[in-house]
Amino acid sequence: MTIYEKVKSAVTIKQAAERYGLDFDRKGMAxxxxxxxxxxxxxxxxxxxxxxxxxxxxxxxxxxxxLTGLSPGEAARRLTEDFGIGGNYPVSVMERLRTYKDTLDEERRCFRVLTDFLELLRGWKVRYAPNSEDETPHPRFLEACRMMEPVTYMVDLLIAADTKTKRELVNSMKEEGKIGELEQYLEGIREKEESIACR
Ligand SMILES: [Zn+2]
Known part of the structure; x- marks a missing residue:
């Protein structure tokens, strides 16, 4: 069955009219x-x-x-989406789904590395806090003070912002190579701390 046939057998004219804003009376006149x-x-x-x-x-x-101003091909696809008609989607739809999944994966990766970093900074802020006013602050304490706010802000965005904003944040982090850099940085610190713990 082609997508056209599937749509036609699944959606009636009146259902489409209702969905896309064409009023009709009880006799079906519009x-x-x-x-x-x-x-x-x-x-x-x-x-x-x-x-x-x-x-x-x-x-x-x-x-x-x-009613929607789409081409017939696009309209058919729109109908499969709006009416949840499953099955053999055309390649373009499969591609869109794949892109969507990649996007989610990237977003998760970004979120994971940022929350790991935030956790580390929180620990540092306590662990390396100076004991008195005269003491020169530890570089890790200073880094925690400097970075906690922007990192918290980015994590908040990934949790609560709209899709477009999230996308922009993830893209900019990816383009600048920030995600990979941060992952390596965290990995390096973890290894160092483990080797200290093992001594
Ligand atoms: Zn007419």
Missing amino acids: RCPFHDDRHPSMKLNEDYYFCFGCGASGDVITLTAK
Whole structure:
């Protein structure tokens, strides 16, 4: 079954009309979107429509295309998404899903490395805090003071910001090589601390 056939067998004309904002009465009469129709002259049947004014007729896909301003191919895809019609999606949709998954993976990686870093900084702030005002602060204490706020802010963004903002943050961290750098930095510190602990 092609995507067209699947959509046509799964979604009725009236369901599509309802979803994409074409009003119709109890007899299934609607104001035709294909011509300037003042009184309802388009009849919505189960699987096709017909306009008594201008003669327009077609199926659920051409109607959706007209109502949404999409091409028929795009309209068919939109219908599969909006009505949850599963099965053999065309390649473009599979690609989109894959990209989406990659995006989520990158976001998780970013989140993990930032929260690891934050945890480390929190520890440092306590562990390396100077004991008196005269004591020269430990570089790790200073780093914790400097970095905790921006790192907390980035973690907050990854938790609560909208998709676009998250995307921008992840992209900028990735482009500048920041994620990898930070991962290596944390790895280096972990190894150092482990070798101290083992002594
Ligand atoms: Zn018409």
